[in-house]
Amino acid sequence: xxxxxxxxxxxxxxxxxxxxxxxxxxxxxxxxxxxxxxxxxxxxxxxxxxxxxxxxxxxxxxxxxxxxxxxxxxxxxxxxxxxxxxxxxxxxxxxxxxxxxxxxxxxxxxxxxxxxxxxxxxxxxxxxxxxxxxxxxxxxxxxxxxxxxxxxxxxxxxxxxxxxxxxxxxxxxxxxxxxxxxxxxxxxxxxxxxxxxxxxxxxxxxxxxxxxxxxxxxxxxxxxxxxxxxxxxxxxxxxx
Numbered sequence: 001x002x003x004x005x006x007x008x009x010x011x012x013x014x015x016x017x018x019x020x021x022x023x024x025x026x027x028x029x030x031x032x033x034x035x036x037x038x039x040x041x042x043x044x045x046x047x048x049x050x051x052x053x054x055x056x057x058x059x060x061x062x063x064x065x066x067x068x069x070x071x072x073x074x075x076x077x078x079x080x081x082x083x084x085x086x087x088x089x090x091x092x093x094x095x096x097x098x099x100x101x102x103x104x105x106x107x108x109x110x111x112x113x114x115x116x117x118x119x120x121x122x123x124x125x126x127x128x129x130x131x132x133x134x135x136x137x138x139x140x141x142x143x144x145x146x147x148x149x150x151x152x153x154x155x156x157x158x159x160x161x162x163x164x165x166x167x168x169x170x171x172x173x174x175x176x177x178x179x180x181x182x183x184x185x186x187x188x189x190x191x192x193x194x195x196x197x198x199x200x201x202x203x204x205x206x207x208x209x210x211x212x213x214x215x216x217x218x219x220x221x222x223x224x225x226x227x228x229x230x231x232x233x234x235x236x237x238x239x240x
Contacts, residue, residue: 002096003118003184006074014179016080019220024055029223030142030210030232034113037206037236039138041065044108047132049097050115054081057090065109071095097125102132110139114232117143117185120173126200133239139202145209145233149174149187163229193233202237209233 005011019027025035041063048056051070060068068090072078078092085092097112097119110129119125129139150168167187174187188196194204209230212223 002073002098004073005181005183007076008181011179011181012074012076014181018179021053024053025059028055029212029216029220029226030234032213032216033208033210034140034142034234037140037208037234038063038111039109039140041109045106047071047102047107047110049100049110049112049129050118051081051092052077052113052115054085054090054092056111056113057081057092058085058087060109060111061087061090065089067091069093069107071097071100073097100125100128100132102128104131105134106132108134108137110137112139112141114142114144116141117149117188120186122186122188123196123200126196126202130201130239135239137239138205139197139237139239140235141237142210142232142234143193144185145230146188146190146193147229148231149176149185190233193235197235197237201240203240204235204237206236207234 006015015021025031041060044065046060046065046068048068048070051057051072054070057068057070070081070090070092072094073096075094078094081092097115098121110133116122133139146168147163147165150165168189171188171192172186174185176183176185197204210226210232211230212226217223
């Protein structure tokens with residue numbers, strides 16, 4: 001399934017108003033942790049899967065990556081990314097993550113931020129990523145945390161009552177309400193996230209579960225809710 005909500009006008013307009021869409025990486029609550037998982041990017045060939053507005057692509061070049069390719073299915077996303085980018089060493093390509101076919105050993109680093117939970121058949125994608133990474137190359141990803149994707153209960157006014165861990169081992173499709181639209185995401189257990197990487201030929205180097213920084217909680221009071229459960233899972237792996 002190739003889901004492309006971001007090319008629906010209302011959905012994209014709502015997404016464009018989110019703090020992380022306006023403020024970039026510094027407005028993303030998990031960035032202070034995800035950033036620490038990235039390797040030294042100097043002189044590295046970088047691939048960003050689900051690049052969105054290109055924030056990670058431009059960051060990689062700021063860190064002196066030699067070249068960056070950003071991939072996204074959404075033309076709206078890529079149009080905004082190109083508007084924000086003035087760098088001939090960053091290329092954007094429109095395709096679904098499931099459809100990538102890059103050359104063997106083409107990249108030194110692959111990054112994917114908050115995109116892989118939209119993918120139904122994850123193992124095939126991991127195999128393709130492993131193929132296009134050079135030996136010892138790094139794969140850093142973030143997805144919605146299994147605790148977050150399992151199930152959420154809300155009150156009648158939309159207030160966040162609690163996050164029960166229910167149907168945890170029933171992996172597969174979930175219909176989530178995101179930006180007032182129904183969006184298809186895929187729930188996987190923590191074990192599946194890790195084991196699929198191992199099965200595809202990766203070595204797990206580090207695992208992190210998001211929590212807001214003190215600075216972020218001071219700037220955005222509602223961010224304190226993110227201490228009640230981890231919203232994002234972040235994994236750093238290398239090609240074996």
